[in-house]
Amino acid sequence: MMTARTRGHLANDSWEALLTAHAVLMKRFAAAPIWDEVSMREYDVLYTLSKHEGPIRLGELNRSVLLSQPALSRLVERLADRGLVERAPDPADGRGVRLALTEAGREQQRRTGRRHAADVTREVGAALTEDEMRQLEALTSKLAGSTVHREIEEAAT
Amino acid sequence: MMTARTRGHLANDSWEALLTAHAVLMKRFAAAPIWDEVSMREYDVLYTLSKHEGPIRLGELNRSVLLSQPALSRLVERLADRGLVERAPDPADGRGVRLALTEAGREQQRRTGRRHAADVTREVGAALTEDEMRQLEALTSKLAGSTVHREIEEAAT
DNA sequence: TTGAGGTAGATGCAAACGCATGAACATCGG
DNA sequence: CCGATGTTCATGCGTTTGCATCTACCTCAA
Numbered sequence: 001m002m003t004a005r006t007r008g009h010l011a012n013d014s015w016e017a018l019l020t021a022h023a024v025l026m027k028r029f030a031a032a033p034i035w036d037e038v039s040m041r042e043y044d045v046l047y048t049l050s051k052h053e054g055p056i057r058l059g060e061l062n063r064s065v066l067l068s069q070p071a072l073s074r075l076v077e078r079l080a081d082r083g084l085v086e087r088a089p090d091p092a093d094g095r096g097v098r099l100a101l102t103e104a105g106r107e108q109q110r111r112t113g114r115r116h117a118a119d120v121t122r123e124v125g126a127a128l129t130e131d132e133m134r135q136l137e138a139l140t141s142k143l144a145g146s147t148v149h150r151e152i153e154e155a156a157t
Numbered sequence: 158m159m160t161a162r163t164r165g166h167l168a169n170d171s172w173e174a175l176l177t178a179h180a181v182l183m184k185r186f187a188a189a190p191i192w193d194e195v196s197m198r199e200y201d202v203l204y205t206l207s208k209h210e211g212p213i214r215l216g217e218l219n220r221s222v223l224l225s226q227p228a229l230s231r232l233v234e235r236l237a238d239r240g241l242v243e244r245a246p247d248p249a250d251g252r253g254v255r256l257a258l259t260e261a262g263r264e265q266q267r268r269t270g271r272r273h274a275a276d277v278t279r280e281v282g283a284a285l286t287e288d289e290m291r292q293l294e295a296l297t298s299k300l301a302g303s304t305v306h307r308e309i310e311e312a313a314t
Numbered sequence: 315t316t317g318a319g320g321t322a323g324a325t326g327c328a329a330a331c332g333c334a335t336g337a338a339c340a341t342c343g344g
Numbered sequence: 345c346c347g348a349t350g351t352t353c354a355t356g357c358g359t360t361t362g363c364a365t366c367t368a369c370c371t372c373a374a
Contacts, residue, residue: 012274012277013290014290015182017297018179020221022179022223023221024301025301027223059351059352066183070333070334070354074331094338121169124172128171132296135292136293137170137174139289140175140177140178141178143281143285143293144181145284216321225362226324227323227325227364230323231324232360235360251369252321252322252369316374318372319370319371320369323366324365324368326365326366327362327364327365328361328362329362330360330362331358332357332358337352337353339350340350340352341348341349342347343346343348344347344348
Protein backbone atom coordinates (compact mmCIF):
# COMPACT_ATOMS: atom_id res chain seq x y z
CA MET A 1 0.00 0.00 0.00
CA MET A 2 1.18 3.43 -0.93
CA THR A 3 0.91 5.82 2.00
CA ALA A 4 0.46 9.45 1.07
CA ARG A 5 3.01 11.86 2.40
CA THR A 6 1.76 15.22 3.53
CA ARG A 7 3.16 18.38 2.05
CA GLY A 8 5.22 18.86 5.22
CA HIS A 9 6.65 15.38 4.97
CA LEU A 10 7.57 15.92 1.37
CA ALA A 11 9.29 19.18 2.20
CA ASN A 12 11.29 17.62 5.02
CA ASP A 13 12.18 14.49 3.09
CA SER A 14 13.45 16.45 0.13
CA TRP A 15 15.45 18.76 2.37
CA GLU A 16 16.98 15.79 4.14
CA ALA A 17 17.92 14.23 0.83
CA LEU A 18 19.59 17.46 -0.20
CA LEU A 19 21.48 17.59 3.10
CA THR A 20 22.65 14.02 2.65
CA ALA A 21 23.82 14.65 -0.90
CA HIS A 22 25.64 17.74 0.31
CA ALA A 23 27.38 15.91 3.14
CA VAL A 24 28.33 12.88 1.06
CA LEU A 25 29.78 14.86 -1.81
CA MET A 26 31.49 17.39 0.44
CA LYS A 27 33.25 14.54 2.21
CA ARG A 28 34.47 13.16 -1.08
CA PHE A 29 35.62 16.54 -2.32
CA ALA A 30 37.36 17.23 0.97
CA ALA A 31 39.24 13.95 0.61
CA ALA A 32 40.73 15.06 -2.70
CA PRO A 33 44.42 16.01 -2.47
CA ILE A 34 43.90 19.53 -3.83
CA TRP A 35 43.51 21.58 -0.65
CA ASP A 36 47.16 21.93 0.19
CA GLU A 37 47.34 25.59 -0.81
CA VAL A 38 43.92 26.86 0.24
CA SER A 39 41.33 25.14 2.41
CA MET A 40 37.83 24.47 1.16
CA ARG A 41 36.44 27.38 3.11
CA GLU A 42 39.11 29.72 1.84
CA TYR A 43 38.39 28.54 -1.66
CA ASP A 44 34.72 29.22 -1.12
CA VAL A 45 35.59 32.84 -0.43
CA LEU A 46 38.00 33.13 -3.34
CA TYR A 47 35.45 31.59 -5.66
CA THR A 48 32.68 33.90 -4.55
CA LEU A 49 34.93 36.90 -5.04
CA SER A 50 35.94 35.62 -8.47
CA LYS A 51 32.32 35.55 -9.56
CA HIS A 52 31.94 39.27 -8.98
CA GLU A 53 33.37 41.92 -11.22
CA GLY A 54 34.25 44.67 -8.87
CA PRO A 55 34.85 44.62 -5.14
CA ILE A 56 32.08 43.48 -2.82
CA ARG A 57 31.30 44.18 0.80
CA LEU A 58 32.03 41.83 3.63
CA GLY A 59 28.38 41.63 4.53
CA GLU A 60 27.44 40.72 1.02
CA LEU A 61 30.10 38.04 0.94
CA ASN A 62 28.79 36.72 4.22
CA ARG A 63 25.41 36.00 2.69
CA SER A 64 26.98 33.35 0.48
CA VAL A 65 29.46 31.94 2.96
CA LEU A 66 28.25 29.78 5.81
CA LEU A 67 30.27 31.45 8.53
CA SER A 68 29.55 33.98 11.25
CA GLN A 69 30.43 37.55 10.43
CA PRO A 70 33.42 37.62 12.81
CA ALA A 71 34.75 34.34 11.48
CA LEU A 72 34.50 35.56 7.92
CA SER A 73 36.11 38.86 8.88
CA ARG A 74 39.15 37.03 10.20
CA LEU A 75 39.25 34.54 7.35
CA VAL A 76 39.39 37.46 4.93
CA GLU A 77 42.05 39.06 7.10
CA ARG A 78 44.20 35.93 6.77
CA LEU A 79 43.68 35.83 3.01
CA ALA A 80 44.68 39.49 2.85
CA ASP A 81 47.82 38.76 4.87
CA ARG A 82 48.67 36.07 2.35
CA GLY A 83 48.23 38.51 -0.48
CA LEU A 84 45.24 36.76 -2.04
CA VAL A 85 42.60 39.34 -1.19
CA GLU A 86 42.67 43.12 -1.31
CA ARG A 87 40.88 45.01 1.44
CA ALA A 88 40.11 48.65 0.81
CA PRO A 89 37.89 51.12 2.66
CA ASP A 90 34.64 51.83 0.89
CA PRO A 91 34.66 55.48 -0.27
CA ALA A 92 30.87 55.50 -0.28
CA ASP A 93 30.51 54.14 3.25
CA GLY A 94 33.15 54.70 5.88
CA ARG A 95 32.11 51.62 7.83
CA GLY A 96 32.34 49.26 4.91
CA VAL A 97 35.19 47.32 3.39
CA ARG A 98 35.56 46.56 -0.28
CA LEU A 99 36.97 43.13 -1.01
CA ALA A 100 38.51 41.92 -4.22
CA LEU A 101 40.90 39.24 -5.38
CA THR A 102 44.47 40.26 -6.01
CA GLU A 103 46.14 38.93 -9.13
CA ALA A 104 47.72 36.21 -7.00
CA GLY A 105 44.33 35.45 -5.53
CA ARG A 106 42.78 35.16 -8.94
CA GLU A 107 45.49 32.77 -10.07
CA GLN A 108 45.12 30.73 -6.93
CA GLN A 109 41.37 30.53 -7.44
CA ARG A 110 41.84 29.40 -11.03
CA ARG A 111 44.42 26.80 -10.13
CA THR A 112 42.42 25.27 -7.30
CA GLY A 113 39.17 25.75 -9.18
CA ARG A 114 40.40 23.81 -12.17
CA ARG A 115 41.33 20.85 -10.03
CA HIS A 116 38.18 20.96 -7.96
CA ALA A 117 35.93 21.33 -10.99
CA ALA A 118 37.31 18.09 -12.33
CA ASP A 119 36.21 16.30 -9.18
CA VAL A 120 32.78 17.90 -9.34
CA THR A 121 32.40 16.92 -12.95
CA ARG A 122 33.37 13.34 -12.19
CA GLU A 123 31.13 12.93 -9.15
CA VAL A 124 28.06 14.70 -10.43
CA GLY A 125 28.63 13.43 -13.93
CA ALA A 126 28.73 9.85 -12.72
CA ALA A 127 25.44 10.21 -10.90
CA LEU A 128 23.19 12.27 -13.14
CA THR A 129 22.30 12.63 -16.77
CA GLU A 130 22.57 16.04 -18.36
CA ASP A 131 18.84 16.52 -18.15
CA GLU A 132 18.89 15.66 -14.49
CA MET A 133 21.67 18.15 -13.91
CA ARG A 134 19.57 20.84 -15.52
CA GLN A 135 16.59 19.85 -13.40
CA LEU A 136 18.66 19.86 -10.23
CA GLU A 137 20.02 23.28 -11.05
CA ALA A 138 16.55 24.63 -11.73
CA LEU A 139 15.10 23.20 -8.53
CA THR A 140 17.90 24.30 -6.22
CA SER A 141 17.97 27.75 -7.79
CA LYS A 142 14.29 28.08 -7.17
CA LEU A 143 14.76 26.86 -3.64
CA ALA A 144 17.45 29.41 -2.89
CA GLY A 145 15.67 32.21 -4.63
CA SER A 146 12.35 32.07 -2.90
CA THR A 147 11.77 34.53 -0.11
CA VAL A 148 9.52 33.81 2.82
CA HIS A 149 11.96 35.96 4.63
CA ARG A 150 9.74 38.86 5.46
CA GLU A 151 7.36 36.62 7.35
CA ILE A 152 10.09 35.18 9.50
CA GLU A 153 11.36 38.56 10.53
CA GLU A 154 7.91 39.82 11.32
CA ALA A 155 7.08 36.73 13.33
CA ALA A 156 10.20 37.27 15.42
CA THR A 157 9.11 40.78 16.39
CA MET B 158 21.84 33.01 -28.98
CA MET B 159 21.79 29.95 -26.83
CA THR B 160 25.31 28.79 -25.98
CA ALA B 161 25.66 25.12 -25.26
CA ARG B 162 27.09 24.15 -21.92
CA THR B 163 29.37 21.18 -21.82
CA ARG B 164 28.65 18.25 -19.58
CA GLY B 165 31.31 19.51 -17.19
CA HIS B 166 29.78 22.93 -17.05
CA LEU B 167 26.38 21.49 -16.37
CA ALA B 168 27.75 19.37 -13.56
CA ASN B 169 29.52 22.30 -11.94
CA ASP B 170 26.63 24.70 -12.37
CA SER B 171 24.17 22.31 -10.80
CA TRP B 172 26.52 21.60 -7.92
CA GLU B 173 27.00 25.29 -7.35
CA ALA B 174 23.26 25.83 -7.33
CA LEU B 175 22.90 23.08 -4.77
CA LEU B 176 25.62 24.64 -2.62
CA THR B 177 23.92 28.01 -2.80
CA ALA B 178 20.56 26.58 -1.84
CA HIS B 179 22.21 24.76 1.03
CA ALA B 180 23.95 27.88 2.30
CA VAL B 181 20.94 30.14 1.95
CA LEU B 182 18.53 27.81 3.71
CA MET B 183 21.02 26.82 6.39
CA LYS B 184 21.47 30.50 7.23
CA ARG B 185 17.75 30.94 7.57
CA PHE B 186 17.34 27.84 9.69
CA ALA B 187 20.27 28.86 11.87
CA ALA B 188 18.59 32.19 12.48
CA ALA B 189 15.51 30.51 13.92
CA PRO B 190 15.23 30.78 17.71
CA ILE B 191 15.10 27.05 18.31
CA TRP B 192 18.74 26.19 18.95
CA ASP B 193 18.87 27.24 22.58
CA GLU B 194 19.00 23.68 23.88
CA VAL B 195 21.04 21.92 21.23
CA SER B 196 23.10 23.46 18.45
CA MET B 197 22.46 22.60 14.82
CA ARG B 198 25.45 20.29 14.72
CA GLU B 199 24.39 18.55 17.89
CA TYR B 200 20.92 18.17 16.46
CA ASP B 201 22.41 16.67 13.34
CA VAL B 202 23.95 13.94 15.45
CA LEU B 203 20.81 13.39 17.52
CA TYR B 204 18.73 13.20 14.36
CA THR B 205 21.03 10.73 12.69
CA LEU B 206 20.97 8.54 15.76
CA SER B 207 17.19 8.78 15.91
CA LYS B 208 16.92 7.40 12.39
CA HIS B 209 18.63 4.18 13.38
CA GLU B 210 17.03 1.45 15.40
CA GLY B 211 19.86 0.08 17.40
CA PRO B 212 23.19 1.59 18.32
CA ILE B 213 25.59 2.59 15.58
CA ARG B 214 29.33 3.01 15.46
CA LEU B 215 31.13 6.32 15.63
CA GLY B 216 32.67 5.77 12.22
CA GLU B 217 29.32 5.05 10.69
CA LEU B 218 27.88 8.19 12.26
CA ASN B 219 30.83 10.13 10.90
CA ARG B 220 29.90 9.25 7.35
CA SER B 221 26.72 11.28 7.68
CA VAL B 222 28.09 14.13 9.77
CA LEU B 223 30.36 16.69 8.18
CA LEU B 224 32.98 16.73 10.92
CA SER B 225 36.42 15.22 11.38
CA GLN B 226 36.57 12.01 13.37
CA PRO B 227 38.16 13.66 16.41
CA ALA B 228 35.67 16.52 16.37
CA LEU B 229 32.77 14.10 16.21
CA SER B 230 34.30 11.97 18.93
CA ARG B 231 34.34 14.93 21.27
CA LEU B 232 30.93 16.20 20.23
CA VAL B 233 29.52 12.80 21.12
CA GLU B 234 31.45 12.90 24.37
CA ARG B 235 29.77 16.20 25.28
CA LEU B 236 26.35 14.84 24.38
CA ALA B 237 27.07 11.80 26.54
CA ASP B 238 28.08 14.06 29.42
CA ARG B 239 24.78 15.86 29.05
CA GLY B 240 22.94 12.55 29.20
CA LEU B 241 21.59 12.69 25.65
CA VAL B 242 23.70 9.93 24.14
CA GLU B 243 24.69 6.55 25.49
CA ARG B 244 28.18 5.27 24.74
CA ALA B 245 28.83 1.58 25.21
CA PRO B 246 31.75 -0.60 24.18
CA ASP B 247 31.00 -2.82 21.22
CA PRO B 248 30.98 -6.44 22.39
CA ALA B 249 31.82 -7.61 18.89
CA ASP B 250 34.78 -5.27 18.43
CA GLY B 251 36.80 -4.05 21.37
CA ARG B 252 37.94 -0.94 19.53
CA GLY B 253 34.48 0.22 18.61
CA VAL B 254 31.87 2.23 20.44
CA ARG B 255 28.15 1.75 20.14
CA LEU B 256 26.16 4.96 20.21
CA ALA B 257 22.49 5.39 20.90
CA LEU B 258 20.11 8.05 22.11
CA THR B 259 19.07 7.97 25.72
CA GLU B 260 15.43 8.56 26.53
CA ALA B 261 16.28 12.18 27.27
CA GLY B 262 18.14 12.38 23.99
CA ARG B 263 15.20 11.02 22.09
CA GLU B 264 12.87 13.52 23.70
CA GLN B 265 15.26 16.33 22.97
CA GLN B 266 15.51 15.25 19.35
CA ARG B 267 11.74 15.14 19.02
CA ARG B 268 11.27 18.52 20.65
CA THR B 269 13.87 20.30 18.53
CA GLY B 270 12.93 18.27 15.47
CA ARG B 271 9.31 19.32 15.67
CA ARG B 272 10.24 22.97 15.74
CA HIS B 273 12.85 22.67 13.04
CA ALA B 274 10.59 20.66 10.77
CA ALA B 275 8.10 23.50 10.82
CA ASP B 276 10.75 25.86 9.49
CA VAL B 277 11.77 23.39 6.82
CA THR B 278 8.19 22.91 5.76
CA ARG B 279 7.65 26.64 5.52
CA GLU B 280 10.84 27.42 3.60
CA VAL B 281 10.78 24.50 1.19
CA GLY B 282 7.03 24.61 0.95
CA ALA B 283 7.11 28.26 -0.06
CA ALA B 284 9.60 27.60 -2.83
CA LEU B 285 8.56 24.34 -4.45
CA THR B 286 5.45 22.53 -5.54
CA GLU B 287 4.90 19.00 -4.27
CA ASP B 288 5.99 17.58 -7.58
CA GLU B 289 9.15 19.60 -7.44
CA MET B 290 9.86 18.37 -3.93
CA ARG B 291 9.56 14.82 -5.15
CA GLN B 292 11.87 15.57 -8.05
CA LEU B 293 14.40 17.24 -5.79
CA GLU B 294 14.35 14.30 -3.43
CA ALA B 295 14.82 11.85 -6.29
CA LEU B 296 17.70 13.80 -7.82
CA THR B 297 19.60 14.42 -4.61
CA SER B 298 19.13 10.82 -3.51
CA LYS B 299 20.56 9.66 -6.78
CA LEU B 300 23.40 12.11 -6.40
CA ALA B 301 24.30 10.87 -2.94
CA GLY B 302 23.87 7.24 -3.81
CA SER B 303 26.16 7.01 -6.79
CA THR B 304 29.61 5.63 -6.20
CA VAL B 305 32.60 6.65 -8.26
CA HIS B 306 34.44 6.10 -5.03
CA ARG B 307 36.60 3.23 -6.04
CA GLU B 308 38.18 5.21 -8.83
CA ILE B 309 39.14 8.04 -6.53
CA GLU B 310 40.87 5.77 -4.10
CA GLU B 311 42.72 3.95 -6.83
CA ALA B 312 43.82 7.20 -8.42
CA ALA B 313 45.29 8.30 -5.08
CA THR B 314 47.52 5.24 -4.87
C1' DT C 315 51.03 -18.66 18.37
C1' DT C 316 53.07 -14.72 17.22
C1' DG C 317 54.23 -10.58 15.16
C1' DA C 318 53.37 -7.30 11.21
C1' DG C 319 50.04 -4.41 9.39
C1' DG C 320 45.53 -2.39 9.52
C1' DT C 321 41.47 -0.14 11.77
C1' DA C 322 38.51 2.44 15.53
C1' DG C 323 38.36 5.81 18.47
C1' DA C 324 40.75 9.08 21.96
C1' DT C 325 43.99 12.86 23.04
C1' DG C 326 47.58 16.96 22.77
C1' DC C 327 47.84 21.19 20.76
C1' DA C 328 47.54 25.06 17.66
C1' DA C 329 44.23 27.16 14.66
C1' DA C 330 39.64 28.64 13.78
C1' DC C 331 34.96 29.47 15.27
C1' DG C 332 30.70 31.73 17.53
C1' DC C 333 28.88 34.93 20.84
C1' DA C 334 28.93 39.17 22.93
C1' DT C 335 30.53 43.51 22.52
C1' DG C 336 33.10 47.63 20.90
C1' DA C 337 34.40 51.37 17.70
C1' DA C 338 33.39 53.98 13.74
C1' DC C 339 30.38 55.67 10.66
C1' DA C 340 25.56 56.41 8.50
C1' DT C 341 20.85 57.93 8.82
C1' DC C 342 17.11 60.39 10.23
C1' DG C 343 13.78 63.02 13.19
C1' DG C 344 13.54 67.25 15.71
C1' DC D 345 22.92 70.99 13.34
C1' DC D 346 22.55 67.49 16.76
C1' DG D 347 21.61 63.54 19.36
C1' DA D 348 19.31 58.89 19.07
C1' DT D 349 19.19 54.75 16.67
C1' DG D 350 20.86 51.51 13.25
C1' DT D 351 24.49 49.43 10.57
C1' DT D 352 29.11 47.62 9.38
C1' DC D 353 33.06 45.51 10.54
C1' DA D 354 36.66 44.45 14.21
C1' DT D 355 38.11 42.48 18.71
C1' DG D 356 38.14 39.84 23.37
C1' DC D 357 37.35 35.45 25.02
C1' DG D 358 35.79 30.88 25.90
C1' DT D 359 34.60 26.82 23.02
C1' DT D 360 35.12 23.82 19.18
C1' DT D 361 37.61 22.12 15.26
C1' DG D 362 41.29 19.80 12.52
C1' DC D 363 45.81 17.64 12.19
C1' DA D 364 48.97 14.62 13.91
C1' DT D 365 49.59 11.09 16.82
C1' DC D 366 48.65 7.59 20.31
C1' DT D 367 46.54 3.51 22.28
C1' DA D 368 43.94 -0.48 22.00
C1' DC D 369 42.25 -3.92 19.39
C1' DC D 370 41.49 -6.79 15.19
C1' DT D 371 43.20 -9.62 11.21
C1' DC D 372 45.96 -12.66 9.01
C1' DA D 373 49.97 -14.93 7.29
C1' DA D 374 54.01 -17.55 8.60
